[in-house]
Amino acid sequence: MSVSAPPATLPRLLTGMTSSGAMTLDHHFEIHGALPALARRRRDSALALVNELERSGLRGRGGAAFPTAVKVTAVAAARGRAVVVANGCEGEPASHKDRLLLERLPHLVIDGALLVAHAVDAGEVVIAVDEQATRAARATDKALRERSDLSRGAPRVRLVTVPSGYVSGQEAAIVNFLNGGPAKPTGGPTPIFERGVKGRPTLMNNVETLAHVALIARHGAAWFRALGAYGEPGSTLVTLGGAVAQPGVFEIEMGASIASLVDAAGGPTAQLRAFMVGGYAGTWVPADIGYQLPLSPDELREFGASLGAGIVFALPSTACPVAELAFVARWLSGQSAGQCGPCVYGLEAIAAALEQVRVGVGGEGTLAQIRRWAALASGRGACAHPDGVARFITSGTEVFAEELVDHAHRGPCAGCVQRHLLPTPVAPTAQRAT
Amino acid sequence: MTSRLRVNWIACEAHGMCAELLPERITLDDWGYPIIDERPIPPELEAHARRAADACPTLALALAAERARRR
Numbered sequence: 181m182s183v184s185a186p187p188a189t190l191p192r193l194l195t196g197m198t199s200s201g202a203m204t205l206d207h208h209f210e211i212h213g214a215l216p217a218l219a220r221r222r223r224d225s226a227l228a229l230v231n232e233l234e235r236s237g238l239r240g241r242g243g244a245a246f247p248t249a250v251k252v253t254a255v256a257a258a259r260g261r262a263v264v265v266a267n268g269c270e271g272e273p274a275s276h277k278d279r280l281l282l283e284r285l286p287h288l289v290i291d292g293a294l295l296v297a298h299a300v301d302a303g304e305v306v307i308a309v310d311e312q313a314t315r316a317a318r319a320t321d322k323a324l325r326e327r328s329d330l331s332r333g334a335p336r337v338r339l340v341t342v343p344s345g346y347v348s349g350q351e352a353a354i355v356n357f358l359n360g361g362p363a364k365p366t367g368g369p370t371p372i373f374e375r376g377v378k379g380r381p382t383l384m385n386n387v388e389t390l391a392h393v394a395l396i397a398r399h400g401a402a403w404f405r406a407l408g409a410y411g412e413p414g415s416t417l418v419t420l421g422g423a424v425a426q427p428g429v430f431e432i433e434m435g436a437s438i439a440s441l442v443d444a445a446g447g448p449t450a451q452l453r454a455f456m457v458g459g460y461a462g463t464w465v466p467a468d469i470g471y472q473l474p475l476s477p478d479e480l481r482e483f484g485a486s487l488g489a490g491i492v493f494a495l496p497s498t499a500c501p502v503a504e505l506a507f508v509a510r511w512l513s514g515q516s517a518g519q520c521g522p523c524v525y526g527l528e529a530i531a532a533a534l535e536q537v538r539v540g541v542g543g544e545g546t547l548a549q550i551r552r553w554a555a556l557a558s559g560r561g562a563c564a565h566p567d568g569v570a571r572f573i574t575s576g577t578e579v580f581a582e583e584l585v586d587h588a589h590r591g592p593c594a595g596c597v598q599r600h601l602l603p604t605p606v607a608p609t610a611q612r613a614t
Numbered sequence: 615m616t617s618r619l620r621v622n623w624i625a626c627e628a629h630g631m632c633a634e635l636l637p638e639r640i641t642l643d644d645w646g647y648p649i650i651d652e653r654p655i656p657p658e659l660e661a662h663a664r665r666a667a668d669a670c671p672t673l674a675l676a677l678a679a680e681r682a683r684r685r
Contacts, residue, residue, distance in 0.1 A: 519624045520623035520624055521645060521646075522647050525645040526643075529644070560621070560623060560647070561623050562622075
């Protein structure tokens with residue numbers, strides 16, 4: 181595509197981002213160049229874009245790491261006028277990259293959405309944002325009103341705010357919500373690329389994925405591949421939290437080690453006990469092993485881990501991992517959509533048992549129960565929420581076996597009294613009617 | 615063509631009839647929800663599996679032909 185590709189350095193997506201406020205459309209075009217002209221013969225330019233995406237090896241950045249070109253091709257081939265959904269709901273409490281993109285760099289996401297909409301000949305584009313991410317929604321709305329290119333035969337683009345919740349950012353939950361139902365993952369038997377929003381073929385991409393599309397369309401697949409490895413090319417956004425000097429969102433080369441990420445954040449602020457990788461459906465890794473881990477989906481899979489939506493959390497040795505696990509398990513249990521028995525009762529049982537272990541009631545038998553319930557929860561629901569919780573808890577019981585046994589026998593430790601470090605969404609202050 | 619048991623977890627209300635009718639492949643968890651043996655149903659169990667699926671009061675259990683499975 182473009183012949184004058186910028187050098188293969190970082191940042192890419194985050195180029196020109198300021199510490200507050202959204203980048204204007206003029207500034208955006210100044211930095212990245214105009215959107216490539218979409219040929220009058222739609223099929224030709226659509227095919228060219230899909231080919232470029234395929235060559236780029238781009239995979240989804242929402243957690244599943246599914247090849248983007250395959251998704252686009254499936255929707256393009258499905259019968260009926262397609263709908264594109266840019267998923268910016270970001271239900272993982274430890275992730276901030278999607279709302280960062282929408283808040284500061286909304287035009288990258290809009291570009292990407294328009295490009296894939298062109299590729300699948302969509303008649304409608306929906307940008308889905310968590311209803312509590314008000315800054316992201318406002319910035320996106322403002323950005324949409326800056327775009328004069330949305331008037332000339334472009335698909336209708338609308339911003340939709342989706343109820344907050346850990347599972348409501350799931351593809352099936354958003355489709356359900358856009359179809360007038362609750363934001364719950366009530367997946368039907370038909371995949372959404374055939375029948376999704378309004379029964380139409382639906383292409384849903386994470387907003388970061390779309391931001392990458394915006395740059396691949398401008399600079400080409402070879403440019404994208406100049407960073408990362410063959411199977412895992414490009415850059416990726418990672419939210420690093422916990423005991424580091426400057427927690428936040430970082431753009432890294434795919435496959436960079438956790439050690440280099442922690443360095444980029446100014447180093448650890450305490451001795452680290454473990455890393456949580458991939459969010460609350462992810463895994464725990466002891467700190468010494470974790471530092472060496474390369475952040476890429478394939479390489480993490482070998483460790484039984486996953487990058488998820490690009491989340492790393494550094495847990496310091498001063499924190500009590502048992503208290504952290506118990507706290508998150510309780511929160512995740514409350515985030516169940518309440519549709520499936522094994523999830524409703526299983527997660528509740530796990531959360532209650534973890535709290536029992538923490539306070540020293542029930543002994544090691546309770547620990548064994550937790551592992552058994554976690555194993556049972558997996559694969560027995562309409563969505564993968566119980567599977568994710570099971571993975572998170574099971575790896576936690578392995579990595580923190582010593583601390584758990586200690587609590588089971590002796591009860592709360594000194595670290596238990598601290599405020600927990602792992603985040604859950606802060607509920608907005610209730611508006612009092614006067 | 616083999617078949618496997620599939621549960622619609624949203625529909626399942628833990629009546630437990632399936633485990634009564636097909637104990638070879640279905641047990642119940644601590645709350646009465648089925649734990650399904652995922653292996654294909656052999657011909658000698660096919661009729662029992664069909665009966666278990668038909669007996670489910672909420673039609674949550676299905677005997678699905680292997681090739682009809684989706685990922």
